[in-house]
Amino acid sequence: MTIIEETAVPSPREGDGGPLLEVRDLHVEFHTREGVVRAVNGVNYNVHAGETLAVLGESGSGKSVTAQAIMGILDMPPAKIPQGEILFRGEDMLKMSGEDRRKIRGRRIAMIFQDALSSLNPVLSVGYQLGEMFRVHQGLSKKDAKAKAIELMDRVKIPAAAARVNDYPHQFSGGMRQRIMIAMALALEPDLIIADEPTTALDVTVQAQVMDLLAELQREYNMGLILITHDLGVVADVADKIAVMYAGRIVERAPIHELYKRPAHPYTRGLLDSIPRLDQKGQELYAIKGLPPNLLHVPTGCAFNPRCPKAQDICRTDVPDLFPVTERDGGELPGRASACHFWKETIHG
Amino acid sequence: MGRYVARRLLQMIPVFIGTTLLIFLMVYALPGDPVRGLFGDKAGSPQVIAALRHEYGLDQPILVQYWNYMKDMILHGDFGTQIASGRPVTEVLGDAFPVTMRLASLAFAIEVVLGIALGVVAGLRAGRLTDNVVLLITLLFISVPVFVLGFIAKLVFAEQLGWMDPNVNDSTDYGQLLMPAIVLATASLAYVTRLTRTSIAENRRADYIRTAIAKGLPKSRVVGVHLMRNSMIPVITYLGTDIGALMGGAVVTEGLFNIQGVGGTIYESLVRREGTTLVGLVTILVLIYLLANLLVDLLYAVLDPRIRYA
Numbered sequence: 001m002t003i004i005e006e007t008a009v010p011s012p013r014e015g016d017g018g019p020l021l022e023v024r025d026l027h028v029e030f031h032t033r034e035g036v037v038r039a040v041n042g043v044n045y046n047v048h049a050g051e052t053l054a055v056l057g058e059s060g061s062g063k064s065v066t067a068q069a070i071m072g073i074l075d076m077p078p079a080k081i082p083q084g085e086i087l088f089r090g091e092d093m094l095k096m097s098g099e100d101r102r103k104i105r106g107r108r109i110a111m112i113f114q115d116a117l118s119s120l121n122p123v124l125s126v127g128y129q130l131g132e133m134f135r136v137h138q139g140l141s142k143k144d145a146k147a148k149a150i151e152l153m154d155r156v157k158i159p160a161a162a163a164r165v166n167d168y169p170h171q172f173s174g175g176m177r178q179r180i181m182i183a184m185a186l187a188l189e190p191d192l193i194i195a196d197e198p199t200t201a202l203d204v205t206v207q208a209q210v211m212d213l214l215a216e217l218q219r220e221y222n223m224g225l226i227l228i229t230h231d232l233g234v235v236a237d238v239a240d241k242i243a244v245m246y247a248g249r250i251v252e253r254a255p256i257h258e259l260y261k262r263p264a265h266p267y268t269r270g271l272l273d274s275i276p277r278l279d280q281k282g283q284e285l286y287a288i289k290g291l292p293p294n295l296l297h298v299p300t301g302c303a304f305n306p307r308c309p310k311a312q313d314i315c316r317t318d319v320p321d322l323f324p325v326t327e328r329d330g331g332e333l334p335g336r337a338s339a340c341h342f343w344k345e346t347i348h349g
Numbered sequence: 350m351g352r353y354v355a356r357r358l359l360q361m362i363p364v365f366i367g368t369t370l371l372i373f374l375m376v377y378a379l380p381g382d383p384v385r386g387l388f389g390d391k392a393g394s395p396q397v398i399a400a401l402r403h404e405y406g407l408d409q410p411i412l413v414q415y416w417n418y419m420k421d422m423i424l425h426g427d428f429g430t431q432i433a434s435g436r437p438v439t440e441v442l443g444d445a446f447p448v449t450m451r452l453a454s455l456a457f458a459i460e461v462v463l464g465i466a467l468g469v470v471a472g473l474r475a476g477r478l479t480d481n482v483v484l485l486i487t488l489l490f491i492s493v494p495v496f497v498l499g500f501i502a503k504l505v506f507a508e509q510l511g512w513m514d515p516n517v518n519d520s521t522d523y524g525q526l527l528m529p530a531i532v533l534a535t536a537s538l539a540y541v542t543r544l545t546r547t548s549i550a551e552n553r554r555a556d557y558i559r560t561a562i563a564k565g566l567p568k569s570r571v572v573g574v575h576l577m578r579n580s581m582i583p584v585i586t587y588l589g590t591d592i593g594a595l596m597g598g599a600v601v602t603e604g605l606f607n608i609q610g611v612g613g614t615i616y617e618s619l620v621r622r623e624g625t626t627l628v629g630l631v632t633i634l635v636l637i638y639l640l641a642n643l644l645v646d647l648l649y650a651v652l653d654p655r656i657r658y659a
Binding site for chain 2: 071073102103104105106107110111113115118119120121122123124125132133136137168170184
């Protein structure tokens, strides 16, 4: 327990009290022909320097849309942010000019995407794409930028970097390509990195290597990291805290090991139960019944109620708040919250 | 790469033989005779006609004629003699080609600059008003035949507004060639615009564009470097084949504006059944077309490093 506390609350960067990034009551909607899709409905989370926040959710849970809203790379229209704040070092980025936001992108907040092959420009050499960061943001010459690119490729442990700097993305393996994506995000030593399913497209062995590299570099530069994933296995070793999203809302928030030990939301419990385990070999694997909701027609009340084994009448009528979660005796559980009417029953049995 | 070029050049040989033979045979199949044509309405004496026919080798079987013609062309660069004027065909070509080249290159420049610019603007605003207006106008340009458009242009700008001469008097004056070039370029321009627009609209949503934006690159760089580089690949293919089409399309436009270029010469040769002149002209057009295509294919590798030639 004490160990968890230590990793859960790392010291923020010196001389800087508040969180690096704070998302407050963020709403994102998409206006489509079929109607308004509310992809994000009042999401709150924060990340401190040196801290890793894992955002977990199925496709359509709004985890990536939230990240894109933070980066400012949503296509608007059709996307719209009707409400909310995204504070970066205390300043609301949604109120900034386009040019100011552009200067933050890549330099202060960088993003790593899921599929490195399609996310890298197929017709430009990796050296060019890496060097571009220095040329645009720091005004370096082409030659100096290329030298920096080689340095970066060395940092992310790409063998024979100097020889490969002029190669194109398709000439690299999947793991190496993702390393190049990471190098690109790291280029200007940003304060915050958002990694959107950085290992989903990779083999399991390569996944671990890439995750380790990311965690190592994060520690080294004391960066904040938002790790978006649908895979509970990926986050266990690297994240400090976790936010579970469902249908555009955060349904549970907890320090990472707490969540694994005692989930306080039936959805989280379902996710944990559906991880294959060696000691259950031969038994049928648990699956959460039903499908994620269509965001055009989100169920009334708690969005999870049609799939929830514990759903009662109140779940079908009232949207649960994100309640603070406490011990059975009322003792505080810092950083824990659950958006379930029956969180007590869920966590304490 | 070298092997690829060599192979492509070798492939040109059968194409070259095929096209020239086909044209030779088609001209032969047409009724009429270039030698009789020399005498106009009068009936020339059979001896003179026979002598002339013998001189030009027209009394020999068609395949022998073709063989002799190709032999002279390839071995001596001799394209034969224009029967009507008695001038060597090479000389006729030397007069006509620069004119058409000027007209076609002006049209090509208009098509490239305007077509790509309009296409990029429309593609970036796909689905919105600008895009729809561009799509409608280009559809109109594609639907209206060149000769109709040419007549309208002449009628409005030459006859009514008096901004230009109805005919081109000096084919070295690009100012005079401008209107014919615009007329010649319109259909291709519309295709280039649409092709660019589709390509841009599609690639604009690509993951690597999202990455480029997330890198904090200015919009000019996102569009100018990352988007353009990928979107130009299909457009360049079209432009390559269009070089040939522009030269061929000039036949109608040149006739309309009375320009003495390849088009006019081809028309004349056809009317007079001058097989040798016609084949010479078309051979050069075919060669230009083939070389332009090869150039485009090689340009592919420059634009898209994923393409490798072996």
